[in-house]
Amino acid sequence: MRQRVVRVALVAASVALVLLAIPLAVVIRTSFFADERGELERDAMATAIRVSPDFTAGDPVELPPGRSEGQIGLYDTTLRLRAGTGPGTADPATRRALAGTVVQQSADNELVSAVPVSQDERVIGVVRAAVTTRSVWNRTLAAWAALLTTALIALGVAILVARRQARALTAPLEALSHTSQAIAAGDLSARAASCAIPEIDQVATAHNLMVHQLTQLLQHERDFTANASHQLRTPLTGLQLGLDAALTTPGTDLRAAVEAALDQTRHLDNTIDEVLQLAQAQPVNGTGASLRLVGEVLQRAERRWHGPLAKDGRRLTLVFDRAAAALPVPGRTTDQILDILLDNAHRHGSGTVTVSLRDLGSALALDVADEGKPTLDAAAVFVRGATTGPGSGIGLALARELASVAGARIALSGTAPTRFTLLLPQSGHA
Incomplete structure (x- = not known):
C-alpha cells in the first residue's frame, strides 16, 4: 500500500507540474521574443533620432555601437546601406518602412525592426536593427532548462513528502494488521493503538x-x-x-x-x-414456581450433604426458627449457592459445618460456617480461578454471580472460624 500511495502522489505531482510548466514555457518563449522585438525597436528609434539630415548630401554618418549579437544600419531612399552593418540592399521590411511606418518582421532566422528617418514630414532614410533568432532561442532554452530543473527539484521534494506521508498513513494500518494477526494467533489481549488520524x-x-x-x-x-x-x-x-x-x-x-x-x-x-x-x-423471576420456603431448601440441602460430610467424619447442623423457615426464597438459585458453600466447606474447611438462618426483616441471612480458617483474603476469595487447594477456584465466583442475578449478595463475613453469609432480599425490600 505504501508504494501505491507514493505512486498516486507522484502521478498527481507530475500532472500538476506538466500543467504548470507547459503554459509557463510558452509564456517564456513569447515573452523573450516580444522583449527582443521591443529592444530592437528602441535601438532603431534611438539611432534614427541621432541621424543628421545632412547624410543625404553625402556627409559621413556615425551610428552608435549596436549590441554585439545584432546589426544596425542606415539606408537611404535608394535602399542602399549608407552606414552601419546589414545587407547591402534593403530587405522587404526596410522597403515597407520607407512608407513612413515602423515595421517589425521575422525572416531568414532574423528579427528585424525598421524605423523611418524623417525631415519636414518627409522620409529621408530608414534605420534597420536586426538580431538572429538563435540568440533569442539560446536565452529561451536556458530559461526552459532552469524551469525544468526547478520542476525536477519540486518533483523530488514531492516524492520525499509523499514517501513520508505514505509511511504516516500506512504505519497505523500495518500496526492494525499485526494486531489482527496476533488476535488470530490467540492473543485476545492485543488492541489497536490510536494514531491521531x-x-x-x-x-x-x-x-x-x-x-x-x-x-x-x-x-x-x-x-x-x-x-x-x-x-x-x-x-x-x-x-x-x-x-x-x-x-x-x-x-x-x-x-x-x-x-x-x-x-x-x-x-x-x-x-x-x-x-x-x-x-x-x-434475572430470576421472584414469583410463582421459582419460590420455595427456605426451610424446605435447607432440608433438601441437608439430605444432599449429610452423607458426604458424614463419610469424612464431619457433622452438618441446621440452626433456624420455624417463623423464618416459612419465608419464601428463589428456590433453585438458593439451592445452587448452598451447594457451592457446602462443597467449599467440605473441600477446604474442617470440623462441624453449621448452616444458620436469620430473619433481618428486609432480608434473610443464610450463614454457612465451619471450624477452619480461609487461606485467601476477603478480596481474593471470590475471584474466578483463585484457589490454594485442590479445587478450580470457580465455585465461590459462580456463587457471587448467581447471587447477583437473583438480586442477592454473598460475602465472607467471618475468618476465625470461616463463615460465608448469603443475604436474600424479601419481597418489597429488594
Whole structure:
C-alpha cells in the first residue's frame, strides 16, 4: 500500500507540474521574443533620432555601437546601406518602412525592426536593427532548462513528502494488521493503538470494540462450560454413589433408592436451568414456581450433604426458627449457592459445618460456617480461578454471580472460624 500511495502522489505531482510548466514555457518563449522585438525597436528609434539630415548630401554618418549579437544600419531612399552593418540592399521590411511606418518582421532566422528617418514630414532614410533568432532561442532554452530543473527539484521534494506521508498513513494500518494477526494467533489481549488520524482511529476503535465483544463472548462460553462442569460434578457423583450403594447393599429399599435418585435428577435439572439462566444473564423471576420456603431448601440441602460430610467424619447442623423457615426464597438459585458453600466447606474447611438462618426483616441471612480458617483474603476469595487447594477456584465466583442475578449478595463475613453469609432480599425490600 505504501508504494501505491507514493505512486498516486507522484502521478498527481507530475500532472500538476506538466500543467504548470507547459503554459509557463510558452509564456517564456513569447515573452523573450516580444522583449527582443521591443529592444530592437528602441535601438532603431534611438539611432534614427541621432541621424543628421545632412547624410543625404553625402556627409559621413556615425551610428552608435549596436549590441554585439545584432546589426544596425542606415539606408537611404535608394535602399542602399549608407552606414552601419546589414545587407547591402534593403530587405522587404526596410522597403515597407520607407512608407513612413515602423515595421517589425521575422525572416531568414532574423528579427528585424525598421524605423523611418524623417525631415519636414518627409522620409529621408530608414534605420534597420536586426538580431538572429538563435540568440533569442539560446536565452529561451536556458530559461526552459532552469524551469525544468526547478520542476525536477519540486518533483523530488514531492516524492520525499509523499514517501513520508505514505509511511504516516500506512504505519497505523500495518500496526492494525499485526494486531489482527496476533488476535488470530490467540492473543485476545492485543488492541489497536490510536494514531491521531480520525478515519484510521475510527477503524481501530471499531476493531477494538469487536475484539472486546468477541473476547467477552468467548469468556462467557468458557465460564458457562466451567460453571456447568463444576455444578454437575457433585450431584452426578452423589447420584452414582447412591445407585451403586442400592445395587451392592443387601436389603436396600429399592423404592427409597429410586426416589432419592429421582430427587437427585430433579436437582440436576434445576442446576442446568440455573447455569443456563446465568449464561443468558436473565434475572430470576421472584414469583410463582421459582419460590420455595427456605426451610424446605435447607432440608433438601441437608439430605444432599449429610452423607458426604458424614463419610469424612464431619457433622452438618441446621440452626433456624420455624417463623423464618416459612419465608419464601428463589428456590433453585438458593439451592445452587448452598451447594457451592457446602462443597467449599467440605473441600477446604474442617470440623462441624453449621448452616444458620436469620430473619433481618428486609432480608434473610443464610450463614454457612465451619471450624477452619480461609487461606485467601476477603478480596481474593471470590475471584474466578483463585484457589490454594485442590479445587478450580470457580465455585465461590459462580456463587457471587448467581447471587447477583437473583438480586442477592454473598460475602465472607467471618475468618476465625470461616463463615460465608448469603443475604436474600424479601419481597418489597429488594
